[in-house]
Amino acid sequence: xxxxxxxxxxxxxxxxxxxxxxxxxxxxxxxAIAAAVRTTLGPRGMDKMLVSSTGDxxxxxxxxxxLHEMSVQHPxxxxxxxxxxxxxxxxxxxxxxxxxxxxxxxEEAETLLAQEVHPTIIANGYQLGxxxxxxxxxxxxxxxxxxxxxxxxxxxxxxxxxxxxEAIKDRISGIVVDAVQQVATETGRGTYTVDExxxxxxxxxxDSMDDAELIRGIVIDxxxxxxxxxxxxxxxxxxxxxxPLEITKTQVKSxxxxxxxxxxxxxxxxxxxxxxxxxxxIVAAGANVVLCQKGIADAVQYYLAKHGVYAVExxxxxxxxxxxxxxxxxxxxxPEELTEETLGxxxxxxxxxxxxxxxxxxxxxxxxVTILLRGTSQLLLDELERAVxxxxxxxxxxxxxxKFVVGGGSVETELQMRIRDYAATVGGRxxxxxxxxxxxxxxxxxxxxENSGFDTIDKVVALRKAHADGAKYAGLNVYxxxxxxxxxxGVIEPERVKTQAIKSATETAMLLVRVDDMMITQTxxxxxx
Numbered sequence: 321x322x323x324x325x326x327x328x329x330x331x332x333x334x335x336x337x338x339x340x341x342x343x344x345x346x347x348x349x350x351x352a353i354a355a356a357v358r359t360t361l362g363p364r365g366m367d368k369m370l371v372s373s374t375g376d377x378x379x380x381x382x383x384x385x386x387l388h389e390m391s392v393q394h395p396x397x398x399x400x401x402x403x404x405x406x407x408x409x410x411x412x413x414x415x416x417x418x419x420x421x422x423x424x425x426x427e428e429a430e431t432l433l434a435q436e437v438h439p440t441i442i443a444n445g446y447q448l449g450x451x452x453x454x455x456x457x458x459x460x461x462x463x464x465x466x467x468x469x470x471x472x473x474x475x476x477x478x479x480x481x482x483x484x485x486e487a488i489k490d491r492i493s494g495i496v497v498d499a500v501q502q503v504a505t506e507t508g509r510g511t512y513t514v515d516e517x518x519x520x521x522x523x524x525x526x527d528s529m530d531d532a533e534l535i536r537g538i539v540i541d542x543x544x545x546x547x548x549x550x551x552x553x554x555x556x557x558x559x560x561x562x563x564p565l566e567i568t569k570t571q572v573k574s575x576x577x578x579x580x581x582x583x584x585x586x587x588x589x590x591x592x593x594x595x596x597x598x599x600x601x602i603v604a605a606g607a608n609v610v611l612c613q614k615g616i617a618d619a620v621q622y623y624l625a626k627h628g629v630y631a632v633e634x635x636x637x638x639x640x641x642x643x644x645x646x647x648x649x650x651x652x653x654x655p656e657e658l659t660e661e662t663l664g665x666x667x668x669x670x671x672x673x674x675x676x677x678x679x680x681x682x683x684x685x686x687x688x689v690t691i692l693l694r695g696t697s698q699l700l701l702d703e704l705e706r707a708v709x710x711x712x713x714x715x716x717x718x719x720x721x722x723k724f725v726v727g728g729g730s731v732e733t734e735l736q737m738r739i740r741d742y743a744a745t746v747g748g749r750x751x752x753x754x755x756x757x758x759x760x761x762x763x764x765x766x767x768x769x770e771n772s773g774f775d776t777i778d779k780v781v782a783l784r785k786a787h788a789d790g791a792k793y794a795g796l797n798v799y800x801x802x803x804x805x806x807x808x809x810g811v812i813e814p815e816r817v818k819t820q821a822i823k824s825a826t827e828t829a830m831l832l833v834r835v836d837d838m839m840i841t842q843t844x845x846x847x848x849x
Contacts (some may be wrong), residue, residue, distance in 0.1 A: 343433060346396035346832040347426045353392065353400045354423020357383045361416045362768045363482040364798050379699055381482060382706045383416030384408035396832055403824045411820045412516075412713020413479050413813070417764065418821040424763035425829035428756035433833075437749055443830040445753020450826040452742050452754075453735050454819060460731060460792065461723040461815045462807070466504055466512050472497045474810040475718050476711040478727055483707040485700070488529050495534045496708060499689050500715040502536070514716040518688040520642060521708055523701045524675060527694035532704075535690040537681040538646045540639055542632045543671050544678070545616055548625040551671045556630075556680060558664035559607035560644055560651040564614030565598050565633075592619055598655050599623035605658035609669045609680065611635050611643055613651075630669050632678055645688035647680065717814035725815050726806035728795025729765030733783045736761040757826075765796055772798040779803075 359366045360381035370378045370389040378389055387404045400422050404415040425446065432442050464471050476493035485492065503518040522539040544551065599620050602610060610616075610624065610631040624631050635643075644651050647664025667682020679692070691708060695701040718724055725731050736758045743754035762780060769779035779796055782803050786794035795806035806812070 342836050343439070343833065344430070345394070346835055347430045349394040349397035350400050350426040350829075350832060351423045353387070353390075353397050354420050356390070357386055357404075357416050358420050358423070358767055359771060360386065360482075361420060361764070362771050362798055363486075364772045365416075365482050366771070377699065378702070380703055380706060381416075382703075382710070383419055385706060387415070387419065396835070399828055399832065403828050406824055407820055411717055411814070411817050413710045414817040414821045417817075418825050420763055420767060421760060421821060421825035422828050424760040425757065425825060426832060428760050429829065429833045432752060432756055435752075437752055439834045439836065441749045442753045442756070442833050445750045446757050446826050446830050446833075448746065448750065449739055449743075449754045449757030450822060452739055453757075453822050456735055456738050457725065457731070457815060457818055457822070460725050460734060462725065462812075463722055464718055464724050465510070465722065466501065466506075466719045469497060469501075471724070471812065472501075472715055472718065474812055475714050475724060475814065478811055478813050479711045479714040480707040483703060485529060485704045485707050488532070491530065492532060492704075492708060493711065495532060495691060496711045497715055498534050499691055500712055500719060502689050503687060504719055510722070512719050514719060516713065516716060517642075518645065519712055520688070520690045521705055522677075522690055522692050523705060524672070524677065524692065524694045525698055525701060526675070526696070529693075529695050529700070529704060531694040533692050535679060535681045535692050536646075536686050537666050537679070537683045537690065538639065538643045538688070539690045539692055540611070540632060540635060540643075540678045540680075541676060542635060542678055543676050545631050545633045546621040546625050548622075549630050550628055551630075553608050553628070553630045553669045554667065556609045556664075556666040556669040557607050558609040558611060558643070558647050558649055558666065558669065558680065559602055559605065559655075559658050560640060560647075560649050560662075560664060561610065561612045561653070561655065562614070562640070562651050563653045564616070565595075565610075565612055565620045565655070566615055566617040567594060595619040596623050599627070599629075601655035602658065603627045603629065605655070605663065606660060607658065607663055609666075611640065613637060613640050630671075642688050643680070646686045646690070647683055648685065648687065714814055714817065717816040721814060721816050723815040724812045725818055726793045726795060727811040727813050728797070728804075728806040728809070729768050729783060730787075730793055730795035730806045731818055732761040732764040733780075733787050733794070734792050737784065737787055768796050768798055769801075772796075772801070774801045 360383060365381050367379055367381045368386050384404050387401045392398055392401050400419060403422055404419050407415045407418045429442050473493045476496045477489050480489050499519050500514055504512045504514050507513050595617050608629050610629060612633045613635050616631055616633040640651055647666055649664025650662040652658055652662055666680045669680040671678055693701060693704050695704055739758035740755055743751045746754055765783055766776045766780055769776045783794060786803050793805050793807045794803050797804045
């Protein structure tokens with residue numbers, strides 16, 4: 321103020337929110353987004369139907385998919401959505417847990433702010449609580465080896481439980497575990513790395529979900545280029561060509577002057593001979609299957625068909641590279657570069673009837689594999705794909721880290737009780753923030769009970785008592801309502817999923833709670849907050 325007159329330093333289109341109102345705005349946004357996905361948590365969570373402006377329909381209970389499809393404008397809300405996206409990118413599962421945890425942490429912060437606890441103290445308490453939580457998680461983790469098929473299948477099953485494809489969960493779990501184990505690369509004694517790009521998921525509408533299978537090779541969205549070619553080739557020897565099997569154009573402009581029919585005939589014969597030579601080089605190399613990244617001339621198609629060669633043209637570069645890893649072959653530029661060593665090998669290459677698909681399967685030691693999913697509708701297939709993706713990432717995490725923890729609200733209850741005990745040793749106002757951090761974990765078992773139709777107070781109290789009595793693996797059986805040993809029940813998940821969820825949620829809550837001034841530049845009509 322100057323002589324009683326306000327000094328305007330911001331443009332007219334800047335909307336400013338200060339103090340507790342700014343903090344309250346962020347808290348409300350985080351709680352609203354958490355509430356939107358909270359009902360999907362757990363095996364008995366509900367699905368969401370999302371309809372876009374173009375009429376596209378998505379039915380899912382996958383947290384990352386729901387938040388990705390939502391149109392969030394609030395800046396604080398966008399940060400919460402980024403938590404889910406980061407969780408999905410880093411570990412592939414636990415997106416709903418991370419989002420719900422952010423909402424709970426912000427709700428606890430709201431109570432502390434109302435008691436005039438400074439935001440810096442809250443953020444510091446949350447930081448101390450997070451460090452203690454990660455230490456406790458390390459203590460609760462159980463070792464798992466890359467060849468422990470039984471527990472790996474349980475991990476995959478837990479990741480897919482609650483999805484619409486639960487009827488075939490056991491079959492799909494086995495397929496996913498086999499796929500990840502096949503492409504896992506040992507980097508040292510007992511340590512492995514897995515490249516998620518080495519597992520490709522393909523979908524085919526029409527058949528039952530039970531017909532899903534693991535292809536030790538590649539599935540290409542193309543069919544053979546010429547009907548006279550065989551529709552199936554056994555003992556496939558695959559040539560991978562990057563350049564077109566056609567007469568290439570010259571780099572400079574040129575003309576050929578033909579003055580007689582003999583010259584025209586000679587020119588045509590020379591062109592056919594050049595194309596026949598291309599096909600002859602492929603056959604001479606021993607190849608009976610050709611994958612070409614570019615086009616294949618009609619004459620080459622004819623000569624290849626005459627020698628019983630199965631050929632596919634215009635294969636995507638991504639598929640070519642994947643085929644090279646799966647078939648243990650080498651991509652070459654020209655047919656004359658083909659040798660026995662550059663060819664990929666598989667048991668069979670065949671065209672799928674009534675579908676534009678080519679399956680090359682039965683590779684002896686593939687470095688990449690394909691999971692072929694089948695279903696009666698595209699919506700069902702999309703949800704099945706999301707479930708398989710989550711399961712594959714979960715198995716990858718477990719094999720790389722060699723650790724898992726139990727689920728069913730067990731870990732969260734143990735964390736809550738131990739962190740509350742730790743808070744008492746800290747003292748001061750930071751103790752209030754650490755206790756609030758501990759209380760935030762209660763949202764997970766409470767939500768599991770609520771989504772399963774049980775009394776939340778009774779189940780949370782029963783869980784606390786079980787853990788107080790020393791049952792650190794005790795969790796809620798969402799089907800019976802009983803408190804059981806989650807390790808014996810086979811409800812397990814990778815340690816990395818919980819660790820990443822706690823880190824992402826805590827860091828976002830710490831960031832949001834310290835905001836006391838929001839200045840939003842409006843490009844047009846001010847948006848509703």
